[in-house]
Amino acid sequence: MRLYIETSVPNMLFHDDAPDKQQVTQVFFSWLRVCPHELCVSPLVEQELDRTAEPKRRHLRAALLALPLVSLPITAAAEELAEAFVTAGAIPRRFEDDGLHLAIAICQNVEIVVSWNMKHLVNPVRVARVNEVAARRGCAPIRVQTPGEVMGL
Secondary structure, three states: OEEEEOOHHHHHOOOOOOHHHHHHHHHHHHHHOOOOOEEEEOHHHHHHHHOOOOOHHHHHHHHHHOOOEEEOOOOHHHHHHHHHHHHOOOOOHHHHHHHHHHHHHHHOOOOEEEOOOOOOOOOHHHHHHHHHHHHHOOOOOOEEEOHHHHHOO
16 A cells, blocks of 8 residues: 655654644654555655754654655646646645645555645545545545554554
């Protein structure tokens, strides 16, 4: 199985204001080092990390570099699909990068996007709308889950 690690996941490693999620994320990163799944990110994750202030940015990068990650490209097809999500109202324009994360994963046949973004990504209504748009374009559906859900917690 292929998992796409969205930016909110490593960010949660350093969120002291959400200790329960932080603890699950720490366990998740340990689990990722031994799980049999292919772990994916994209240049969009890198771009979002670049907007983080030091020293947190350095710690985020180190956490990701400790994993065997595959970087998926941002293709024209992914950009077009992300725009379709926004046009259809599945993802708000203001959060179009969230749609691009989903589109990159869908276009690269990733099964699960892992996220802590409960408002725009780990949201069954939005995921259903995203999958409707993707299906009209002949794409397979995507699942979006929290780290705990991926580990079966």
